[in-house]
Amino acid sequence: MGRYPFFLLTFFFIVSSMVAPIHSQKQALALSRLYQNKVKGSSAIDKSHFKPIHHISRTSVHPQQGMKEKDRIRMLPGQPRVSFNQYGGYVTVDQSAGRALYYYFVEAQHYSKESLPLLLWLNGGPGCSSLAYGAMVELGAFRVHSNGKTLYKNRYSWNYAANVLFVESPAGVGFSYSNTTSDYDKSGDSKTAVDNYVFLLNWLERFPEYKDREFYIAGESYAGHYVPQLAHTILQHNNKANQTHINLKGILIGNAVINDETDTKGMYDYLGSHALISDETADGINKYCSFSSEETSTECEAVNEEIARDIYYLDIYNIYAPLCHNSSLTVIPRKPSVVNFDPCSDYYVYAYLNRADVQEAMHANVTKLDHDWEPCSDIISRWGDSPSTIIPLLQEIMADGLRVWIFSGDTDGRVPVTSTKYSIKKMKLPVKTKWHPWYLDGEVGGYTEMYKGDLTFATVRGAGHQVPSFQPKRALSLIKHFLAGTPLPDTSRYD
Numbered sequence: 001m002g003r004y005p006f007f008l009l010t011f012f013f014i015v016s017s018m019v020a021p022i023h024s025q026k027q028a029l030a031l032s033r034l035y036q037n038k039v040k041g042s043s044a045i046d047k048s049h050f051k052p053i054h055h056i057s058r059t060s061v062h063p064q065q066g067m068k069e070k071d072r073i074r075m076l077p078g079q080p081r082v083s084f085n086q087y088g089g090y091v092t093v094d095q096s097a098g099r100a101l102y103y104y105f106v107e108a109q110h111y112s113k114e115s116l117p118l119l120l121w122l123n124g125g126p127g128c129s130s131l132a133y134g135a136m137v138e139l140g141a142f143r144v145h146s147n148g149k150t151l152y153k154n155r156y157s158w159n160y161a162a163n164v165l166f167v168e169s170p171a172g173v174g175f176s177y178s179n180t181t182s183d184y185d186k187s188g189d190s191k192t193a194v195d196n197y198v199f200l201l202n203w204l205e206r207f208p209e210y211k212d213r214e215f216y217i218a219g220e221s222y223a224g225h226y227v228p229q230l231a232h233t234i235l236q237h238n239n240k241a242n243q244t245h246i247n248l249k250g251i252l253i254g255n256a257v258i259n260d261e262t263d264t265k266g267m268y269d270y271l272g273s274h275a276l277i278s279d280e281t282a283d284g285i286n287k288y289c290s291f292s293s294e295e296t297s298t299e300c301e302a303v304n305e306e307i308a309r310d311i312y313y314l315d316i317y318n319i320y321a322p323l324c325h326n327s328s329l330t331v332i333p334r335k336p337s338v339v340n341f342d343p344c345s346d347y348y349v350y351a352y353l354n355r356a357d358v359q360e361a362m363h364a365n366v367t368k369l370d371h372d373w374e375p376c377s378d379i380i381s382r383w384g385d386s387p388s389t390i391i392p393l394l395q396e397i398m399a400d401g402l403r404v405w406i407f408s409g410d411t412d413g414r415v416p417v418t419s420t421k422y423s424i425k426k427m428k429l430p431v432k433t434k435w436h437p438w439y440l441d442g443e444v445g446g447y448t449e450m451y452k453g454d455l456t457f458a459t460v461r462g463a464g465h466q467v468p469s470f471q472p473k474r475a476l477s478l479i480k481h482f483l484a485g486t487p488l489p490d491t492s493r494y495d
């Protein structure tokens, strides 16, 4: 039995109730709530290996003629003028249940967008929105001003390198919904993978020009589960007759939940090695939290409370970042900066995406849902399955010859670089290119190591959990190298 983080909830609840009243710690909560359930003896959560659903009926694919043009977003309210196309709308993934996923798609800003791949980005949680994080504060084309009304350009947007698709998944996240609301209580990894796959099949009918395009899937945090699970589902179905062949070429996951045991150990070790907790506290974890039973000892609880106090005033997702001290919108936008991430950004996005004019322009919330748009879902109340490891899926995807990259922002304390290194070590892959700095603009962008098998690991120096928020230029360089299949530069001369 591994060292399970059964007390994570304790300290993350305290952190979140204190520092940020609503949004910015929501991802931490979502992940901690899941971990809590995973280790509770009484919980019904299935931790065994991913059980893919093998039979996906042809009847879940529907004609999509004319829908692409209807989804075209003429202009987002308050956006600057741009030359690329944007689309947004719903794709039904289960007609009888009335379940539909919302997507937002930005074509590449490039003289030849036809030559650039299609990239799907997924955020984690589980239950957090790819629109909230990916599109609006990380790698999307725009960021929201502090007035919550107008947008400015992100000059390090990933749509300089690819045509980027964001999906809010599963149903119950963001604008995605089900008319059969009991669906929300049946959420889990397997159902998410199937719905994402059915989404893709239908989306490709709507955008047939992307059917043969090179396709990549990327994501962060709990998408460390979603991305390999979707890749696995695609690979399984690609070989079947009468099924759309999806031209999947590779996956990229960052600060990713990979393997519960090493993820957890790596987290404590990170807190200890970054001088956030004392050596005594770090030792106490090993000594009192034996994890061999589901009972928690009072000594172990005391250590947890110590940790909670130590990290109370930190953004555990980026331990060196400033906090949001005033979440009010401003009438006149503060001077925006893509390079210096504004820790209150989540509040601006919340205000923007809840505006009726924005929802109308994006073709979102067409059925007038009875809840607000939230960055992480409040309505998904249960999570049925979450394997304790996704290493077997990564191994399978590598064996299939797909490109697999794992990156890590090295100032994240939640799914930190130590966790990722321990998880990779567990795969026992021989080193192909040994550890070295990679460069951008004559500076160290991070470190990288390549393994036979075939896997690339890369850190991003000075980035928290949401790497493109904190190191946008390094993140864009990383994605360009990943998509091109070129190693990160080992000399500052050719970056």
Ligand SMILES: *[C@@H]1O[C@H](CO)[C@@H](O)[C@H](O)[C@H]1NC(C)=O
Pocket: 092, 095, 097, 098, 099, 100, 179, 367
């Ligand atoms: C959900 O119900 C609404 C109202 O009846 C309907 O307009 C909508 O198309 C349904 N959604 C799906 C995905 O079937």
Ligand SMILES: *[C@@H]1O[C@H](CO)[C@@H](O)[C@H](O)[C@H]1NC(C)=O
Pocket: 241, 242
């Ligand atoms: C594939 O589709 C064709 C035409 O719709 C049909 O005749 C055939 O039986 C299908 N094959 C399989 C294996 O489903």
Ligand SMILES: *[C@@H]1O[C@H](CO)[C@@H](O)[C@H](O)[C@H]1NC(C)=O
Pocket: 326, 327, 328, 329, 330
């Ligand atoms: C927060 O910011 C708003 C808008 O700039 C301002 O009106 C308000 O006084 C600030 N509140 C605090 C507690 O500083």
Ligand SMILES: *[C@@H]1O[C@H](CO)[C@@H](O)[C@H](O)[C@H]1NC(C)=O
Pocket: 174, 175, 354, 356, 359, 365, 368, 369, 370, 371, 372, 373, 374
């Ligand atoms: C959808 O629209 C309704 C009615 O305007 C609004 O009350 C609700 O907050 C919106 N929900 C979402 C998820 O955007």
